[in-house]
Amino acid sequence: MSPFLLTRRAFIASATTSVLATGAFAARPNTARVVPGKLSPNEKLNVAGIGAGGKGTQDILSFQRENIVALCDVDAGRAAEAFYRVPEARQFQDYRKMFDEMGSEIDMVTISTPDHTHAPAAYRAMKLGKHVYVQKPLTHTVAEARLLTRTAREMGVATQMGNQGHSGDGVRDLAEMLWSGVIGTVSEVHVWTDRPGSRWPQGEPTALPPAEPVPEGLNWDLWLGAAPWREFNGLYAPFKWRGWWDFGCGGLGDMACHVMDPAFFALKLGEAPSFTVEPVRMESANGQTYPKNIILKYAFPARADMPPVDLYWYENGLMPPRPEGIPEGDVLGDKQNGSLFIGSKGFLTAGEYGGNARLLPDSIMADYKKPDQTLPRVSGANHYRNFLDACKGNAPAVSNFDYAGPFTEMVLLGNVALRLNKAISFSTESMQITNDAAAQTLLTKPYRTGWELPV
Numbered sequence: 001m002s003p004f005l006l007t008r009r010a011f012i013a014s015a016t017t018s019v020l021a022t023g024a025f026a027a028r029p030n031t032a033r034v035v036p037g038k039l040s041p042n043e044k045l046n047v048a049g050i051g052a053g054g055k056g057t058q059d060i061l062s063f064q065r066e067n068i069v070a071l072c073d074v075d076a077g078r079a080a081e082a083f084y085r086v087p088e089a090r091q092f093q094d095y096r097k098m099f100d101e102m103g104s105e106i107d108m109v110t111i112s113t114p115d116h117t118h119a120p121a122a123y124r125a126m127k128l129g130k131h132v133y134v135q136k137p138l139t140h141t142v143a144e145a146r147l148l149t150r151t152a153r154e155m156g157v158a159t160q161m162g163n164q165g166h167s168g169d170g171v172r173d174l175a176e177m178l179w180s181g182v183i184g185t186v187s188e189v190h191v192w193t194d195r196p197g198s199r200w201p202q203g204e205p206t207a208l209p210p211a212e213p214v215p216e217g218l219n220w221d222l223w224l225g226a227a228p229w230r231e232f233n234g235l236y237a238p239f240k241w242r243g244w245w246d247f248g249c250g251g252l253g254d255m256a257c258h259v260m261d262p263a264f265f266a267l268k269l270g271e272a273p274s275f276t277v278e279p280v281r282m283e284s285a286n287g288q289t290y291p292k293n294i295i296l297k298y299a300f301p302a303r304a305d306m307p308p309v310d311l312y313w314y315e316n317g318l319m320p321p322r323p324e325g326i327p328e329g330d331v332l333g334d335k336q337n338g339s340l341f342i343g344s345k346g347f348l349t350a351g352e353y354g355g356n357a358r359l360l361p362d363s364i365m366a367d368y369k370k371p372d373q374t375l376p377r378v379s380g381a382n383h384y385r386n387f388l389d390a391c392k393g394n395a396p397a398v399s400n401f402d403y404a405g406p407f408t409e410m411v412l413l414g415n416v417a418l419r420l421n422k423a424i425s426f427s428t429e430s431m432q433i434t435n436d437a438a439a440q441t442l443l444t445k446p447y448r449t450g451w452e453l454p455v
Contacts, residue, residue, distance in 0.1 A: 045107040045131075045391055050095045050121050053078025054238070055135060056112030059162065061085060062384040069105055072098045076217035078238055093219050095121055103128050108391055111135060112162070114237075116247045117225045119144035120451055126151045126159075131391045133384075135162040136257035137249050138401070138408040143444035143455040145412065146431055149405030160387035160397040161404035163257040165353025166265070167383040172375040174350050174357035175266035180371040182359065183343030189263045189311045190320035193255040194336040196290075197316055200240040202250065203284025203292030209233040226451035243289045249415060250290035251315040255352075256411045257404075259337050262354035263311055270406045272303040274434070277413050278423030280312070285421065293318060296414045313414060323347050323360065330362045416442045 048070035049060035060068060060082055072092040073079035083091055092098040099106075108131040111121045119139045122132050126148070138161045139145045152159045165171060178186060196202050211231030214220045220232045227246045234240075242248035264270060276299045284292035295318060298311040312320060320340055322332070326347065332340055334351035341348040347360040358365050378386050378398060390397040406428065416433070417424050419442055425435040433439045444455050 043392070045388070046105055047108050047110065048072065048098060048102070048106045048130075049082065049089075049110045049112070050098075050125075051111060051113035051117070051135075052082035053080075054112070055162075056110065057082045057085075059110045059112045059133065059135065059384075063108075063110065063388070066108075066388070070098050070102050074219045074222040075215075075238060077215065094222055096124070099124060099128060106130055108133070108158075114223075114241045114247050115249050115253055116140045116227050116241075119148060119453060120226050122148055123151055123453055126155045126157050129155060129157065131158040131387075133160045133162065133387050136404075136408075137161075137253040137411060138257075138404050139412070140249060141444050141455070142409045142412050142416065142431070144453065145405045145408040147453060147455050149401045152401040152405075158387065158390035158397060159401040159404070160383065160390070161257065161399045161401070161408070162383070163261055163399055163404070164383040165258050165355075166261055166399045166403075167378040167386050168353050168355060168381045169377055170350065170353055170355035170357060171262045171265055172373070172377060173370060174262045174348070174354045176371050176374060177348060177357055177359075178266045178341065178343075179374075182346065182368075182371075183341060183348050184345030185307055186267060186309055186341050186343045187307075188342040189267065189309060190314070190340040190342070191256070191260050191263060191311065192314035192319055192333070192338060193251055193259055194317050195251040195255050195315060196243060200243045201235070202243040202290045202316075203286070204289065206286040206288060208288065209235050224448070226447045226453075228446065228448065245288065245290065245419075248290075249412060250418075251294065252296075252313065252411050252414050255337065256313065256414070257407065259339060259352055260311070260313070260411065261407070262339055262350055262357075263341070264407050264410065267300075267309055268304040268306050269300055269309075269311075269410060270403070272300045273429060274425065274427045275300045275410070276423055276425045277417045279417055279421055281318070282418060282421060285418070290415070291418060292316065294418065296417065298410070298414070326360050327362075330360055332360075 045066040046069045047063045047066045049056055050072045052060055052071040052073040053075055068086045068089045071082055071086060071089045072095045074093050109125040111118055111132060111134045115137060118134055122134050125132050139148060208230055212233050214232045223237055236244060242254055243250060278297050280297050281293060281295035282291045294315040296313040300309050302308050332338055332349050337352040339350050348357060349360055350357040359368055387397045413426055420439055424433050424439055427434050447453060
């Protein structure tokens, strides 16, 4: 490569690379102050994908206008389409090896792996000065979310969580409607999803399933990553991992970063100095998988210019009570997913990403004129392009980790309450569970040797 490229991409010092080559991430985590490469808007980023199958295929191919230089996936079969579509990219199974061999050639990384792998991969990438796009939920634990938020600031990299609805007009339309006072003071929000439903099992089994042959092309040890060792079974991979405590974040992790986003944004929940969360309903709980049916209640005090508000979360097809006077034919949200805001003067509902925000009953929407737009819109509602613009020196992406980190913390604290089956009170500033000192350990988790994080 030319000296120009070495300078432009802020190559990592050879001493740092030699430390990484040992693979001793746990013992000697990289603490280099790497400055991200500065590119003009017309230059292309060198992109690597960690998790190239499934959703990862869509994510990595969304950056095909850039230079995709590396693809990493522990499952060659799942990644086959991405490997075929980008034949010029080098292929890896272990992202640590990818960074050891190609770290100096990579500007930006997409991370589209199971939840338990997000933080280790994103942390290593950011410490190497790479911009990162991480699928939702941002992390597997609350402590990991705080770590990634802090690390992104420290390293000065561009970041984005993959809750694509946050780049849409819907969440902004909804916020402007609420802020106009059309339904008065909001005292309750109800948010629901049809997950897990028939998509993956939860609430059973209570013991680990038996060992099965590992599919050809899958490196099971690398798939487990930081998680405790267990034998392979098809109830984990390639998809049903979402229901297991050690790998996924349940229905909250899969959908709350989408469906709860309008409430988090419009009601400024991220500015709350503290909040509580408690299980209202929980069926078939066990130590291995998330419960089968869940209702959670989050209670937020006054924050910014907003009064106290309660937020209820429903899973697996459970729904909030229909407000009195709202006809049965008026659809709440988009049926399977949505939110309902209850104000002192009326009701507002919206779909999965905050889209189709409308007043209830539907009959009053015919003559309603939305307020003037006060929030800037994302060009084309394109979440990927919004992130690329940030990588190339423009404004921070709309779901950068300063937004996505606190949001993820709030979401995942619901799972802590489920684990305890009790109400917990959380101080956002100190990151402390204030009513149960022993519960503090559930903000993090054990890590397998070689995969530890400084949390």
